[in-house]
Amino acid sequence: MAASNDGGDELGALTAENEIPVLPVQVITRPYMLQQIRGPGSPTVHNLELETMIVGRADDAEIRIGSTALSRRHMRLERYQGGYRALDLDSSNGVYLNEVRVFSAVLRDGDTLQLGNAVFLFHEGK
């Protein structure tokens, strides 16, 4: 509801001296993130900005983890319904979402992903 403006006195009180300053509107955006909390290279944070990203020990993986416990191309992250989903690329040691071995999963804020000895926290963007 807009403030009532039928009281002339109230309107009159808004003078140049006591007017609330209007700040320029700023949209704060936080990217989707994969925060590595365990395993080689941790702690670190990877911003997720591409449509698809490979996580693995391959040199050309977008998120590279130097561990033989991971397959070369272990997991793909891809944009899905405005967020991300994870897909196991038939890795040897699997993808565990909050301890459940999954073949694919739509990710939610706060999810834990374990790939070999690397553990990640997924953070949704804003």
Added chain:
Amino acid sequence: MAFLVRFWGTRGSIPTPGRATYRYGGNTSCVEIRNGESLFICDGGTGLRELGVDLIKRSSAPISAHLLFSHMHWDHIQGFPFFAPAYRPQNRFCIYGTHPGDTRFHSLLSGQMRSAYFPVDFSELNAHVDATDLGPDGARDIEGVIVRCFEQKHPGLSYAYSLEKDGLKVVYATDNEIDLTLTDPTQPVREPNAPRLIPGKFIEFCRNADLLIADGQYTDAEYLKCTGWGHARATTVVDLAVQAGVRQVAIYHHDPMQSDRDVEAKIEVCRQRAARFGSPLFVFAAREGIELKVN
């Protein structure tokens, strides 16, 4: 060949959108089970709508699927009128009855699309939607997958289905108040930690399943207020799975009053129970949007 099992709806009774159910999901019963090119769909709750959208996105090839319904309560059929592939002439769907000549599910599905309930009539679905059945023994080889059914305890009856191929087995068993079928239904209150004796026939039906998806709607406390409503205590599902030598069990058909935290607390109690029995059983919560490879 592996089974790929994807959850499209895991909620019981009524959809529950919103932040409190964001992680485990608010859509009602629908599970996709694939084996090679064969596609099975267990129940058509509201999760079926999104599965339909996804199927169309995956490929432009004709879609053929086998629909297995546990029963016809609303939360298991509501997605069907919104299942977009059913409106396309190149697609084919088989709806299975549980015994020869049983076309109940086909006719009840078409019933929910009469004009008083829904603007589009069943006859306007352009896909081939055929009524068929599982045969005299309630078991049938469908594209090399052996599908069996089992009658369950639920108001108006419901059916569990097992799918087997190449030594792998997935069981879908929802809307089943197994607590009322226990040899001694009062035992869980008297001796909550003692193993509950599940009827042998149902144990055999679930025997050695690699994945059991089972109605575990209630916590022990909730069940006492909802006895007779047709759903199980999650802890009793643990006993079934342990006694049947199941590898992993997805607790399914979450109560609409349960938040994500409530679901997690329910699962924790189930895991502690399995551990107390010294069982290697893995218990987890069925969650919308996850896919498992059963191999």
